Amino acid sequence: MRFGRWRKLIEVSEKREKHRNSLSGTSPPSPSLEGLILASPARVPPSPSRFSMSPKIDRIGSVHLNMNDAARATQNFSPSQKLGEGGFGTVYKARLQDGQIVAIKLAKKAHYEALRSEFESEVELLATINHRNLVKLLGFVDKGDDCLIITEYVANGTLREHLDGRRGDHLDFNQRLEVSIDVAHGLTYLHLYAEKQIIHRDVKSSNILLTERMRAKLTDFGFARLGNLNSDDKHASAKVKGTMGYLDPEYMKNHHLTPKVDVYSFGVLLLEILTGRRPLEPKRPATEMVTVRWAFTKYSEGSIKEMVDPLMNEVVDTSVLEKMFDLAFQCVAPTGADRPDMNLVVEHLWGIRSDYIRSRTKD
Known part of the structure; x- marks a missing residue:
């Protein structure tokens, strides 16, 4: 691999991206969309359109x-x-x-x-x-x-650092929701709109970087693999790659790699964002060690508010929380066929955002 080869690849990629943008009418988002994420949803600029590309920073x-x-x-x-x-x-x-x-x-x-x-x-x-x-x-x-x-360089550390409180104030619900939407946008692009379908295989809170304006960026593509956008066939992978706690059990069992592997990891991530807990908590009682199982049990019991990260320090409408948890459990369904595609996940999150804004304006 040398620069000459990749420079040519990059130039072709940029020309194709410009052509796609001209056809779809998309353009880099206005900087005015990226205001600070504040406590009031009425003043929070939403995560941009699902088709928005990166600003041309360099x-x-x-x-x-x-x-x-x-x-x-x-x-x-x-x-x-x-x-x-x-x-x-x-x-x-x-x-x-x-x-x-x-x-x-x-x-x-x-x-x-x-x-x-x-x-x-x-x-x-x-x-x-x-x-x-x-x-x-x-x-x-x-x-x-x-x-x-x-x-x-993304200046504001990882999502996990913020959830742990190592970056100052803890994230409020609005910030957590916007981060979720940002990551879902990135994965939707990889699965549906990239030049070739890409499966990340290592979606986790420590691989999500936050900007100073609290926008999220997915990083670390070392485990990523090309998928097959034009076929429903599953792709066999000799070695399962990923991080324990986020790994799709179906993928670990049959080694068949599909975009639903990322969907499962995103579901685990949603639970992590909502509860503040890591996917695996070995120091907790046996019934609480695996966050997905613990959360599902609590959800089945109707104990939704007990699941929310106590460090969030915000009262959120129960119906909004219920929809967010429900989406997370759809994403971590045991079989990939029962999980939504990432573009549908984005649609669900947009709906949750609308519900959240309406609930806040009633207060």
Whole structure:
């Protein structure tokens, strides 16, 4: 893999994206849509149209670095610049010579060869996607044992950090709902509107980054695979990839990869957003260790308010909560055939948003 090959791929992808936009009448969203997410839904700009693409922040492939440049930009890959760990390697905050802030993902040196397929997969897929709720590729290095992926920097940490309260104030319901819609938009794009269908395979709260304006972006495409948009056939995958707690049980059993794998993970994510609990809670009593099972039991008992994250510190209409939990359980249905497609999930979430706004205006 070299820059020449991917630059050509990127240029073709951009031309096709412009052509699709001209046909559909879509255009990059106005910055005015991205106001701060405040407590009152009447003042919250909704997540943009399902067809909205990313703002043109920088041309894909525009950042060219070698390892020496990357070392300088990250203070020699200092722990103080570390942002997190991904499937491919460690992610660092980097300041380039022109002052631009980017994120650099460095392969784990002891596992270069084992990780090479993940590196190539992530670069290839990131080079072809362009959506405001997906982290944008800016460049990469693939030379000898040096493997770097350079992406846009998303300043406000991960969703999991916010749910844990490690980023200041806890998220209110409005913010949680908007994050859910943003992620659903990103997955809908991958499944239905990308150049080729893409299945992410690692949807989880630590792979969702939040901007300073609290918009969500899905990241870490190391486990992503191409699907088949024009066929209902299931795709066999030699190795099941993903994170325990978010993994689709049907996929783990039969190794058949379909977009419904992401739908299941999104359902787990919705429960995580609503309850604040991680998918697996080993320190809790046996009946509460698996959040999906615990939540379903509580839901069946009608104990909906007991399920809500106590740190949310907001009273939300019970009917709104019920619809949100119901959607989550539809997504985690035991079989993929019983789960909604992501575009229908988006429609449901839009309806829940409308119900939430109406409930608040009555107060």
